[in-house]
Amino acid sequence: MMDAGLGAMARALGRGEVSSVELTRALLARIDQLNPGLNAFISIDPELSLAQAAAADQRIARGAAGPLTGVPIAHKDIFMTRGRRTTCGSRMLADFVAPYDAHVVEQLDAAGAVTLGKLNMDEFAMGSSNETSHFGPVRNPWDPSRVPGGSSGGSAAAVAARMVPAATATDTGGSIRQPAALCGVSGLKPTYGVVSRHGMIAYASSLDQGGPIARSAEDLALLLNAMGGHDPRDSTSLERPAEDYRRDLALDLKGVRIGLPRQYFADGMSPDVRVAVEAAVAQLQQLGADCREVDLPNMALSLPAYYVIAPAEASSNLSRYDGVRYGHRASGYRDLLDMYQRTRAEGFGAEVRRRILVGTFVLSHGYYDAYYLQAQRVRRLIAEDFRAAFAQCDLLAGPTSPSVAFALGERSTDPLQMYLSDIYTIAPNLAGLPAMSIPCGLGDGGLPVGLQLVGNYFSEARMLGVASAYQRASDWHLRVPQGLATRAAEAGDGAAQPAATERN
Numbered sequence: 001m002m003d004a005g006l007g008a009m010a011r012a013l014g015r016g017e018v019s020s021v022e023l024t025r026a027l028l029a030r031i032d033q034l035n036p037g038l039n040a041f042i043s044i045d046p047e048l049s050l051a052q053a054a055a056a057d058q059r060i061a062r063g064a065a066g067p068l069t070g071v072p073i074a075h076k077d078i079f080m081t082r083g084r085r086t087t088c089g090s091r092m093l094a095d096f097v098a099p100y101d102a103h104v105v106e107q108l109d110a111a112g113a114v115t116l117g118k119l120n121m122d123e124f125a126m127g128s129s130n131e132t133s134h135f136g137p138v139r140n141p142w143d144p145s146r147v148p149g150g151s152s153g154g155s156a157a158a159v160a161a162r163m164v165p166a167a168t169a170t171d172t173g174g175s176i177r178q179p180a181a182l183c184g185v186s187g188l189k190p191t192y193g194v195v196s197r198h199g200m201i202a203y204a205s206s207l208d209q210g211g212p213i214a215r216s217a218e219d220l221a222l223l224l225n226a227m228g229g230h231d232p233r234d235s236t237s238l239e240r241p242a243e244d245y246r247r248d249l250a251l252d253l254k255g256v257r258i259g260l261p262r263q264y265f266a267d268g269m270s271p272d273v274r275v276a277v278e279a280a281v282a283q284l285q286q287l288g289a290d291c292r293e294v295d296l297p298n299m300a301l302s303l304p305a306y307y308v309i310a311p312a313e314a315s316s317n318l319s320r321y322d323g324v325r326y327g328h329r330a331s332g333y334r335d336l337l338d339m340y341q342r343t344r345a346e347g348f349g350a351e352v353r354r355r356i357l358v359g360t361f362v363l364s365h366g367y368y369d370a371y372y373l374q375a376q377r378v379r380r381l382i383a384e385d386f387r388a389a390f391a392q393c394d395l396l397a398g399p400t401s402p403s404v405a406f407a408l409g410e411r412s413t414d415p416l417q418m419y420l421s422d423i424y425t426i427a428p429n430l431a432g433l434p435a436m437s438i439p440c441g442l443g444d445g446g447l448p449v450g451l452q453l454v455g456n457y458f459s460e461a462r463m464l465g466v467a468s469a470y471q472r473a474s475d476w477h478l479r480v481p482q483g484l485a486t487r488a489a490e491a492g493d494g495a496a497q498p499a500a501t502e503r504n
């Protein structure tokens, strides 16, 4: 049962085949065994989780269960969770206990989901490898000498290692899709404004979007049903009627027009990734999709535009960590200015400080027009490129990441090399479009490759339908990291079996 997906667990709970307390205990035991090696969780609180599970069991017994009642999940540590530590992967918030719940947490609690703990991440969601976390790097369950991707590395690794069937995550420039790809799981970044940012610690507010990481399109849809919806506390939350994101899961691909952006298939992706992605495209075609080449002429500008806009917004958002109101405060200082300086120098890691410096620079008088304003113009051009492409097709397909998971330490001393990890994921954030990554093969070293789908605004249900059609015809999303069962068994976990065959 522990290997089952979210939907399968929910059905078993509903039929009384397993209780939420049993599931919660089993997964907490698995976390105990695997987390010392993977470092996916920053905190767990078994008592709180078991209390939630007991309440869920009562709700199921009363016949008042919803589709997520009793299923264990975990939250990226960027989401505020009342009464639990919320660190955002930073020393600045290492001891911060959130006074309220994020909208996403409220919604999932109300649906009856059980929170198993808080997941590791790059500091303030800045990174592509989970190596900038104050709490140490997360290791990739497929190969512990490799990174899991970032910034939602803890979420993707925990789902891949079957410590939890699904997790929340956030995506500013790829942080849901890239770690999902590198860990062999599925992840969805919704249209900007579909998921409320209330209580989601801000990195770059015009780009940040919460979303789910899980094992299948069906599970992503289940989770998004609870996470999405209007929230008046976030001024960018969209007022739209509630949607059932499961509605197109049985979609027939006949006649679906899939665009293959020329720029995504040009040089840049490694040969093993190309083989897997092209095979996936061929399979979509066999399933009836009508694939055609499209053009996104300004794609190459997305990385430079992003690395002006995101740091600019971050430098403004992170000015709130001043040692006065909450978070870390330096212990010794001469005066107020010295307190600010020491607090921020001690509390933020190197990558966060680098972004604050870049952001402050591009917003400064005399450079604002040359950098920030120019980047906003480029952003508009990129959105226009997508608009033109979606006049010719229903969605786009391509690689999520240019390579499979790279080695820990391999890119951490070269920021530009690290930034290139997001070359395929950033443009949809700049345009506010929904995008997802699903497993589509194994590349060098037997490591997972992700297929990226990008849809037009509000096409989540349809994209999930395409992903679901692919997952009905393939089994990449059911693969379990090799060696994981052995490692768990070595740690004394008899329950960790290889791939469950139940389709979820």
Ligand code: GLN
Binding pocket: 125, 126, 127, 128, 150, 151, 170, 171, 172, 173, 174, 175, 176, 203, 310, 422
């Ligand atoms: N890796 C990108 C960055 O460092 C994206 C991170 C994210 O999506 N949160 O900014």
